[in-house]
Amino acid sequence: MRTFTTRRFPAVLALSLAALPGGATAGAFPYPVEQDTLKNGLRIVFVPMETPGLAAYYTAVRTGSRNEVEPGHTGFAHFFEHMMFRGTKANPSFDGKMADFGWHNNAYTSDDQTVYTDFGPSARLLDVIALEADRFRNLSYPEAAFRTEALAVLGEYNKSAAAPWLKLEETLVGTAFTRHTYRHTTLGFLEDIRSMPGKYAYSKKFHQRFYRPDNCIVIVAGHFDAPAVRAAIEAHYGRWTGRADQPQIPIEPPQTEERRAAVAWPSPTLPRVLFGYKVPAASDHRTAAALEVIDAYLFGETGTLHKALVLEQQVAEPFQSWSQPRRDPGLWAVLGTAKAPEHLPTIERALDEAIVALKATGIDAPTLGRIQSNRRARLILSLEDPEEVASTLAWRISVTGDVDAIDRFMAALDALTPEAVAEVARTVLVPAGRTIVTLQHAPAAEAGPAPKGPSK
């Protein structure tokens, strides 16, 4: 559920991408995938598609806010993403060049990755490759530009601060994690954002440490001349050198009891309760697939809690959930929005009872089958154009490091049985592994942790 933070996307993009289907059974990914690795470690993934005249060119850097281990430097991966648009000696205006090519470009940063997204007419793809390689290898900006861009990042924080979501997310991760870098959002702590203008030298070091070929994956999807593109990538990236730093990410100690926090929100808003369960890393496809099924089974538009609380009792708005796993053990989160404060306990009680029932009796086979069918259809429908394909692959590969992650995930999903789903629920969805954050309108109150205690 962690927020994407981007140079130009709204931070809540997370909601849409997190809802992407997981992948397909072996071979379920509907396009051929070719992969290669340059001698310097840069990985290349090609997905030819019949989309005449259009191609997407994505570069995933396997560095995100997870890598922000130094105190005082939270939010730096995202800030650095902004700096990547500040040009080079050869191409002082990256954006101007892309506009000249008629290409749309953007980027986003999340916990585990930073992804640079280009989409446009195939006819200028080779020019885009040269331009992208130049900025990854030769990025150059003066300190004045660095300081100015830091203000745009603060503007991004301000843009997001009017809605309760950012505060909720900050409180959830700050309560659930005590050591791991997932304890701060991708935007970073506000005090760190405010101090960014003074960290020019650190930014240079950041580029040297993480923007290295062995930490990047280039994904090309759509209509393109594969040999020519392969040759262009070799020509422009081949002499890029260095090895990425691998910082020691603090290991989060096991959570042993439920944690709670409460946020007082100064403006009128619907009361919310955000649940976060500690879950295994994305490499555990079986658990991830089972959690996606549970997500749909409980919270989806046909989910049991949706029917009970949204449609029948009408005490809640539709749930929002984030079941996409992370590179390291992370959070599986669901947000309940109550129609009135007195309904917050109703939502929590209903969730508890539903999970108890799930652990005891599992999920019925026909419902499991419908969910599996839904995810297969959703996969196909979500991969119609080059941008969708590159975007989905960039996310999955950068989290797992595995080009076949989508196929493996869908294979795991299709192999699930009712008992397997129940077993994952019994293992993962335990009170000792969860954090609960509530948010309610309280004009004069301040945010702060609530007493820890059982959920009832």
Next chain:
Amino acid sequence: MTRRAAVFACTFFGAVLAGCGAAPVGPGGPSVPSVPSAPASVSVDPVSSPAPAPAPVSVSHLTLPPGRSPAVAIRLAFRSGFADDPPGAAGLTALTAQLIAEGGTVDRPPAALKETLFPWAARIEVFVDADMTVFTTRVHRDDAAALVPVLAEVLTRPRWAPEEFERMRRDAVDEIEKHLRTSDDETLGKEALAHLVFAGHPYGRYVGGAVADLKAMTLSQVRAHASRVFGRARLTIGVSGGWPPGLPEALSAALEALPAGDPVAALLAGGGLAGVRMLIVDKKAPAVALSLGAPVDFDRAHPDFPALMVGVSAFGEHRQFHGRLMQRLREERGLNYGDYAYPEFFRQDGWSTFARLNIPRRRQLFSIWLRPVQAADAVFALRLALHEYDALLRDGLTQEEVTRAARFLEGYTRLFEKDADRRLGLAIDDAFYGTPERLAKLRAALPGLTAETVNAALRKHLPAAEALRIAVVTDDAAAFRAAVLSNAASVKAYASEKPASLLEEDARAARRPFGLAPDEVRIVPVGALF
């Protein structure tokens, strides 16, 4: 790849399309890839209803040639929108549309409807704007034939359940009271601008309605409204993607059960808060949101529109960086997250940067949007934007800026057509405006545009700076009002070194007079809106 398609008759939304002719298309046509490099040709063939008495009503069809896409996209576009909300019932069209789309059918309660659609990963969604409401769905081609009767059932046999009506009405009230007024200052600023420019006119309403009106609304009102605005008289059935043989015909037949409905009503002229040029919305806010705009007398069918599109792109293309506003305010000064301008009414399509489709309007709005600025810089940022606008109209764009914007649009507009659903939406909009294959024609025109042509179009059609109305969302409305009325020079300091030329430009912008009289600047508490 362009293919010609059938055009049996050319009436669509009462407009006449040019280029009628060619041959019908159907399944099994030429096997070509599904993303054309030029706009798909369109068949527009109004299908006569089988003479339901007393007066036959034509439904329009808009069927794009079947492609290889595994997805089938369907758009049911009604020329109905919140402009149809009766006085005292703001939000009626949106609530009615939502109740149809999600409230279940006579035979399927809402949960059962979702259960039916779920294995196909299909959703029936509805989007409402001033002059158009579109019901959309996408489904895998293997499931498309099964979806058709369900979709038709949703439209023709709504359940009209009182409990769903109450739930959605309460959601609509909450959306205004506990979201729009409190937690989304960017949207609030834009809606405040619409209110300022169009108050008293249907376009001055918020699509979601008004709290008092929603609370007084009844289910019988909703049902009566549906029979008027969601009938065959206003419907276009759009189909695109990899549709199987017979699907358009089956859908058309299934929708015959819709009521005839009322024809489109004429649109009022006028509107706007009389004598008010700046509206300051007073609310608790972490930063200051700013939207500027004025009605214009052109739309995309105007021969000058390509030049205007290029000119406004060079001034401030939505969420791109080549525009002057973005360069001056964000890139050079770090004032905020983004600064853009729009030659026509704009809503973003989901999380993309593209314009949402099927929000055509009969009157258009030119606007400028400055994303939230820190309070200390807000008056200066507004002045700088106006200073840039002055320069745009006075001095124009350079040939280099025009060339860059034209090149950008030549590529970028191809992305608007990236999938079957978007191509269908574009074709529906082209039919509304009477601009068939608009994007292809735009791209053909781009290389010939010069700075002279573009600047002449900007000067001729864009509102003068003093005609722009300004909406502000801030938590210190009195201070903002005092600052603009005093005309005292703004003070802007930087934490980093700036070139002398930039500081000189700042000095000029900081003294730009607002030229506002006290009674032209109104403060309104947020609770008084909507």
